[in-house]
Amino acid sequence: MRRYDDACGLAHGLDLIGERWALLVMRELMFGPRRFSGLKRDLPGISANVLTQRLAELEARGLVRKTRLPPPASVQVYEATKWGLEAAPVLRELGRWAARSPLHDPTLPISHVSVMMSMQTMFAPPPSEFAARVGFRFGETSYVADFRESGVEVERGEATHCDFVLTGQPAELAGVLYGGAPIDAIKVEGDLALARRFVTLFPLPPKVD
Amino acid sequence: MRRYDDACGLAHGLDLIGERWALLVMRELMFGPRRFSGLKRDLPGISANVLTQRLAELEARGLVRKTRLPPPASVQVYEATKWGLEAAPVLRELGRWAARSPLHDPTLPISHVSVMMSMQTMFAPPPSEFAARVGFRFGETSYVADFRESGVEVERGEATHCDFVLTGQPAELAGVLYGGAPIDAIKVEGDLALARRFVTLFPLPPKVD
DNA sequence: CCGTATCCAATAAGATACTG
DNA sequence: CAGTATCTTATTGGATACGG
Numbered sequence: 183m184r185r186y187d188d189a190c191g192l193a194h195g196l197d198l199i200g201e202r203w204a205l206l207v208m209r210e211l212m213f214g215p216r217r218f219s220g221l222k223r224d225l226p227g228i229s230a231n232v233l234t235q236r237l238a239e240l241e242a243r244g245l246v247r248k249t250r251l252p253p254p255a256s257v258q259v260y261e262a263t264k265w266g267l268e269a270a271p272v273l274r275e276l277g278r279w280a281a282r283s284p285l286h287d288p289t290l291p292i293s294h295v296s297v298m299m300s301m302q303t304m305f306a307p308p309p310s311e312f313a314a315r316v317g318f319r320f321g322e323t324s325y326v327a328d329f330r331e332s333g334v335e336v337e338r339g340e341a342t343h344c345d346f347v348l349t350g351q352p353a354e355l356a357g358v359l360y361g362g363a364p365i366d367a368i369k370v371e372g373d374l375a376l377a378r379r380f381v382t383l384f385p386l387p388p389k390v391d
Numbered sequence: 392m393r394r395y396d397d398a399c400g401l402a403h404g405l406d407l408i409g410e411r412w413a414l415l416v417m418r419e420l421m422f423g424p425r426r427f428s429g430l431k432r433d434l435p436g437i438s439a440n441v442l443t444q445r446l447a448e449l450e451a452r453g454l455v456r457k458t459r460l461p462p463p464a465s466v467q468v469y470e471a472t473k474w475g476l477e478a479a480p481v482l483r484e485l486g487r488w489a490a491r492s493p494l495h496d497p498t499l500p501i502s503h504v505s506v507m508m509s510m511q512t513m514f515a516p517p518p519s520e521f522a523a524r525v526g527f528r529f530g531e532t533s534y535v536a537d538f539r540e541s542g543v544e545v546e547r548g549e550a551t552h553c554d555f556v557l558t559g560q561p562a563e564l565a566g567v568l569y570g571g572a573p574i575d576a577i578k579v580e581g582d583l584a585l586a587r588r589f590v591t592l593f594p595l596p597p598k599v600d
Numbered sequence: 601c602c603g604t605a606t607c608c609a610a611t612a613a614g615a616t617a618c619t620g
Numbered sequence: 621c622a623g624t625a626t627c628t629t630a631t632t633g634g635a636t637a638c639g640g
Contacts, residue, residue: 187435189497190505195489226396265599272484273401280404289396317402390474438633
């Protein structure tokens with residue numbers, strides 16, 4: 183294993199999660215445990231052996247735990263530890279910073295975790311009151327998120343008791359939030375007026391150059 | 392060049408500054424332009440060819456600019472662009488997060504930039520009033536920093552008009568601030584009482600486990 | 601001395617096939 | 621499904637040599 187010979191906290195951080203894929207694996211674990219195959223599917227281009235190795239390293243460093251879901255599922259999953267979850271601000275700052283890049287290509291594939299996390303990062307509560315409980319359905323996987331002045335809380339789970347529910351592909355939702363696509367690119371159930379307001383609350387920072 | 396096939400902002404951020412050494416190069420540029428040899432010296436273990444390549448890539452991506460210092464110096468230096476400097480919060484969040492790691496080894500070498508940046512990251516203004524202009528002298532290189540309730544501003548430059556000036560090796564200062572070493576491990580000129588209070592304002596977060 | 605360029609050996613990553 | 625094993629390719633690091 184290759185390490186930096188540097189006492190700087192930043193350098194140590196890179197020793198822990200600086201290898202290729204590591205931060206993206208952590209991203210995928212941010213909203214709860216995931217299976218190996220799901221991780222592989224949502225990390226386009228990673229190979230099984232590299233994913234295995236990254237998970238083992240992250241586990242050895244105390245960032246990830248390999249556990250078994252309670253019955254009746256009883257499948258093996260990987261989940262972030264408490265400390266692993268505390269890396270979320272790092273991921274968000276990096277994402278926020280990169281949003282200014284003129285080289286960013288929004289046509290590449292994007293996972294549901296990425297979209298959920300981007301909303302946590304980019305949500306700008308308006309001067310006037312705004313609060314909403316929003317459901318998201320991406321095929322098999324659903325999330326519920328609370329958007330408040332104080333920030334955004336996201337949970338994986340059924341989209342119940344929501345002000346409105348958005349259904350579509352992650353890329354379609356991203357297109358509506360960040361790409362100026364009309365809201366009818368996705369399916370909206372519930373309070374349509376609130377949903378229309380909602381999708382305007384994710385301003386992108388000005389691009390560099 | 393190896394890239395992630397992922398529209399996520401975080402993944403794009405890693406495409407920009409995720410390669411080995413890139414973030415540490417940016418760290419070294421955070422307080423002003425640096426020469427090639429200085430960078431090489433303060434990045435222990437980097438080889439000249441890798442440093443050349445990283446600098447060229449960062450320049451191509453708009454994070455670094457290769458310029459010449461005004462006469463009489465007239466030497467070639469590398470400096471972070473405005474956008475490059477905006478990556479500072481990413482570096483600080485990663486450093487702050489890694490500070491909880493039980494695997495951190497403070498006996499490794501540490502650069503003066505690292506110590507200055509760690510102070511920006513870890514400074515915790517006390518409930519009671521505190522403000523100080525502090526000079527730092529590390530051999531050839533000096534810094535001046537303003538510690539305020541609102542945060543810490545750091546500049547490279549002569550240590551003049553300071554409440555006190557600290558002189559020593561970066562590792563010695565780090566030992567005093569974070570390692571519980573007595574303040575007389577470093578040289579203090581000026582308001583000693585204020586300096587004694589100052590060195591208590593850098594609490595480390597609790598370690599994991 | 602400063603910075604690049606070149607060569608070589610050691611690692612890490614990627615592709616693919618395969619097993620319990 | 622959840623990985624291993626194997627092979628190939630790319631990147632890194634170290635040494636050294638070269639040009640301004």
